[in-house]
Amino acid sequence: MSGRNGLISTAELADILGQADLRLFDCTTYLEPAPEGSSLPYLAVPGRHTFEAGHIPGADFLDLQSEFSDPNTELRFMMLDVAHLERAFGRHGVSNGSQVVLYSIGTPMWATRFWWMLQSLGFESASVLDGGLDKWKLEGRPLETGPAQGYKPATFTAKPKTGFFVDKHETLAATSERGTVVVNALGPQFHKGLEPSRYGRPGRVPGSCNVSAATLLDPKTKAFVPLGEADAKFKAQGITKDKRVVAYCGGGISATIDLFLLHQLGYDNLTLYDGSMGEWAKDTSLPIETG
Known part of the structure; x- marks a missing residue:
C-alpha cells in the first residue's frame, strides 16, 4: 500500500476500510489569526470540530500541536523527542505492524507533516490520502460523524533516522x-x-x-x-x-x-x-x- 511513494488513492482506501491493521487518521489543524498584541504568528486550532462534523468511517483524530509537537518552545509544531512520539503514536493504536493512512482537510500539508515525522522515526508503512477528505467527499463516499472512537493502545518502537x-x-x-x-x-x-x-x-x-x-x-x-x-x-x-x-x-x-x-x-x-x-x-x- 505505501511502498516507495506513500500515496494512496480514495478508491484504494475504500477497499481496505475496516482492515484490522489499518490506522486511519484525520490530522487537520486550522491556523486562526492571533489576537491583537500576541507574539504568536497565529493560533493553532485542532480540527476536532470538523472531524466530528464528518470523517472517513473508522478514523481517529490526531492533534499535531498539543500532542505531537514540542510544548517547550514559542515556535509552533516543532519536532518532539522520540520517546514522547513513541508514546503518542502508541496511544493512538500505532504499532510497528500497522498500516497508517493520513489525511487532512483543505490541504494535505498536515498529513504530509505526520508522514515526514513517521519517516524520520523509521516507520515506512504510512501513506497520505491523495485529495484528503475533500476528494473523498467530492466522490460522494461515506462519512461518519461524532467524536473519535480511537484505536486500542499499542506499542510503537521507533528506529530514528538522522538528517530529516x-x-x-x-x-x-x-x-x-x-x-x-x-x-x-x-x-x-x-x-x-x-x-x-x-x-x-x-x-x-x-x-x-x-x-x-x-x-x-x-x-x-x-x-x-x-x-x-x-x-x-x-x-x-x-x-x-x-x-x-x-x-x-x-x-x-x-x-x-x-x-x-x-x-x-x-x-x-x-x-x-x-x-x-x-x-x-x-x-x-x-x-x-x-x-
Missing part, C-alpha cells in the same frame, strides 16, 4: 554549499518579501529558490499534481537528484508537501528546516533577502 530535520545554523551553512539547494514552499509574494510577514521580517533565506506548495495541488480536488508536472517545477528551480534539498516554509508544515513529492520522484537527500520562517524572520542575527 535541520536547525537555523545548518540551514545558514546550506546557503553556501555548492551541492545543496534551499527551497521555500511559501507563496511567491512572501518569498519575494512583497507582503508583510506574520513571522517577522519579510523575505527569504538568502539564495533560496521557490516552489510554492500551493502550486503542487489541484485547487478543486486538493489532490497532488501529476508527478511529471511536479518534477518540471522542481527542475525549473535547479533542484536535481544529485543535490541535497533543504526545504522550509512558515512553520515546517507546507514544506513537507514539497518533500513528499520529491520523495515520490525518487529524490533521496531531503531535509526540513523545522523552525522555518517562524524562527528565521525573528532572529536578526540571520541574513534575509527580498526582491
